[in-house]
Every structure is written in structure tokens, then in C-alpha cells.
Amino acid sequence: MxxxxxxxxxxxxxxxxxxxxxxxxxxxxxxxxxxxxxxxxxxxSGKVSLFPRGFNVETYKTVIKDTMFWTNYKNTVIYTVVGTAISMVLTTMFAYALSKKRLIGRRPLTLFAVFTMFFNGGLIPNYVLINSLGMANTMWAIVLPGAISIYNMLIMKSFFENMPDELEEAASIDGLNQYGILLKIILPLSKAVIATMILFYAVAYWNSWFSAFLYLDQKELFPVTIYLRNMIAGATSGMNSGATSADNLTQIAANIKSVTMVLTILPILTIYPFVQKYFVTGVMLGSVK
The missing domain is CATH 1.20.890 (cAMP-dependent Protein Kinase, Chain A)
Structure with missing residues (x-):
């Protein structure tokens, strides 16, 4: 044509x-x-735009030699992996249960979940709660309070609702219970939305800093985002490391923020191409009824 x-x-x-x-x-x-x-x-002097000017890797060397940076980096990886795993398990179970019209109390549970999207206890009650539960200065203060995103849960719920009922009926006839249906039938057919939710949660945990800033006091427990935040705020740990000499302090001060941003975002850029093909499909399938 x-x-x-x-x-x-x-x-x-x-x-x-x-x-x-x-x-x-x-x-x-x-x-x-x-x-x-x-x-x-x-x-x-503001002369840097698209290409480096006066090529220099001194700041990269200084940050890489900073043991606290790598400690915080390791913490971020742990928080992201553990938090994403917990969030996916809880979100999937909650969404699958609410997707069943035969569930008793389905509507009140859904309204209760949606209610939390608009209203919460506030910053001070949350802080008091985390401390009273003994989770302050632990990994659980980072991964548990926001374990379920209601927005993500609603997407998965809508996705599960679009599954043909005949699949579950056939599986039930073959002798599978609800857990077997979920694990052997539903989840294998939900790779697109699962990959999308993993990406959503992983990016959220990786970029999160306020929870750590609020609930963690020990530098050894900080995620790398707090390290970056401290750089931006002027607490340049890299500049204060023993490997730094007075001659290159001004060079490090000039681009420490840029170097740390690049090192922080690299893992997300590395992972994204592998799940990108599921990204649009997962969101659309879960949001269009």
C-alpha cells in the first residue's frame, strides 16, 4: 500500500x-x-554540557576507596532484595484474594486498602510505632512499613480478575487447591505483571532514603541513598577519607555529587533492559478491564 x-x-x-x-x-x-x-x-565555570571537559577520574578513585560507600551500597542491595521479595509475596497474596468475587468481606477489605492510599497515621505516630516495635536501627524499619503498595496491589488485582474462571475450574477438577492453583496456574501466566511489580518495588526500595533517614542512626546501616544525601548536604565522606590529599579536595568537591549519582543509578540501568519488555504489557494488562 x-x-x-x-x-x-x-x-x-x-x-x-x-x-x-x-x-x-x-x-x-x-x-x-x-x-x-x-x-x-x-x-x-559551567562549561560542561554533553561531553567531559578536562577528563578527570580522581573523584571516582576516592569514592571507590571509601569503605563506607561500599558498606552503604551493600546495605542498599540487601534492603532492595529482601524488601522486594517480601513485598511481592504479600502483594500477590492480597491481590489474588481480593480478585475472587466469592471472598467474604471482599468489598470492605478493598475499601479499607484504598482508604490507606489517602489517609495515614502521620509521621510522628509512625515513628513512635516503629520504635515501640523495636524495629528502629534494623533492616525491618526499611522493608516492612511499606511492604504493600496499594497502587501495585490494585494493578495485580485487576490483572487476576481478567483471568478466565475456566482455568481455575479445570485445575480444581484435577485436584489442585487454592495454593496449587495460584502457584502452578496463575503465577506462570502472570510473568508480565510480576516483572512489572518487581521493577516498581525494586526501584522504590533502591531510591528510598527518607525511611532510613528517619529510623536509622548508625552509619553502618545507611543505604547508599543516604550517602548520596549526605554528599549533597555537604557531609562529604569521600573528601574526609584518609586517601584524600589537600591537592584534590577542590576537584572532589566539584563533582562528588555527579560521581555518586552515576554509581548509584548503574544497577537500575543494568537491570531495566531485561524487564523492559514486560513493563508496558504488565501495566496495561493490569489496568484495562
Whole structure:
């Protein structure tokens, strides 16, 4: 079928607009990467845009030698893995139960869950609760309070509701109970939404810093986001490390934020391509009835 001139013009303009959007989206990150490899003079004078100026890796060397950075990095990995695992188990079970119309009290439970999206106890009651439960200065203060995202749960609930009832009926006839149906029938058919939820939770835990800032006092328990926050606030741990000399303090001060941002975001950029194919499919299947 021959394309009309109007359609060809539309494709050209559409391509240009999309490329412009991509450039505007990527520019801040490219600029951060460029600054992380640039020298202090060019950064302070505002001459760094898309490419490094005065190539310098001194700050990378200093941060990598900082043992506290790697301790906090390890904490972030642990919090993300454990938190995502707990969240997926609880969210999947809650969503699957609420997706069953025969569940007694289904509507009140759903309304109760939705209610928590708009109202909560407040910062001080939450802080008092975490302390009274003995979870302060532990991993559980990070991974348990936000273990279930109601938004994610509703997406999974809608996804499960779209599953044909005949699948469960056939499985029941074959002798499977509810747990068997969920594990052997439903979950294998839900890879798209599961991968999407894992990405949502993992990114949320990886980027989270306020819970750690609120409930953790020991530096050895901080996630890497607190390390980054302290850099931005001026508590430059990398500059204070023993490996840092007075000659390169100004260089480190100039791009310590950029270097730490790059090192922090790398794992997410590495994982995302493997789950990207499920991302749009999972969200759309769970949100369109």
C-alpha cells in the first residue's frame, strides 16, 4: 500500500518530535555523567554540557576507596532484595484474594486498602510505632512499613480478575487447591505483571532514603541513598577519607555529587533492559478491564 504525502510528512514530524523528547529526557543524565568525568575548573565555570571537559577520574578513585560507600551500597542491595521479595509475596497474596468475587468481606477489605492510599497515621505516630516495635536501627524499619503498595496491589488485582474462571475450574477438577492453583496456574501466566511489580518495588526500595533517614542512626546501616544525601548536604565522606590529599579536595568537591549519582543509578540501568519488555504489557494488562 502506497503511503500518502501527508502520512510521510506526519512520520517525519513525529520522528523529529520523539527524538527531541528523547534528547530532553536524556540530557540531564548525560550532563551528570559528563560532569563526573570533568575537571573542577570547567565544572565551576559551567562549561560542561554533553561531553567531559578536562577528563578527570580522581573523584571516582576516592569514592571507590571509601569503605563506607561500599558498606552503604551493600546495605542498599540487601534492603532492595529482601524488601522486594517480601513485598511481592504479600502483594500477590492480597491481590489474588481480593480478585475472587466469592471472598467474604471482599468489598470492605478493598475499601479499607484504598482508604490507606489517602489517609495515614502521620509521621510522628509512625515513628513512635516503629520504635515501640523495636524495629528502629534494623533492616525491618526499611522493608516492612511499606511492604504493600496499594497502587501495585490494585494493578495485580485487576490483572487476576481478567483471568478466565475456566482455568481455575479445570485445575480444581484435577485436584489442585487454592495454593496449587495460584502457584502452578496463575503465577506462570502472570510473568508480565510480576516483572512489572518487581521493577516498581525494586526501584522504590533502591531510591528510598527518607525511611532510613528517619529510623536509622548508625552509619553502618545507611543505604547508599543516604550517602548520596549526605554528599549533597555537604557531609562529604569521600573528601574526609584518609586517601584524600589537600591537592584534590577542590576537584572532589566539584563533582562528588555527579560521581555518586552515576554509581548509584548503574544497577537500575543494568537491570531495566531485561524487564523492559514486560513493563508496558504488565501495566496495561493490569489496568484495562
Amino acid at each position: 502506497k503511503e500518502s504525502i501527508q502520512y510521510k510528512i506526519f512520520k517525519v514530524f513525529n520522528t523529529i518530535i520523539l527524538l527531541l523528547i528523547v534528547f530532553l529526557t536524556l540530557y540531564p543524565f548525560i550532563n551528570v555523567v559528563a560532569q563526573s568525568f570533568s575537571s573542577e575548573a570547567y565544572i565551576n
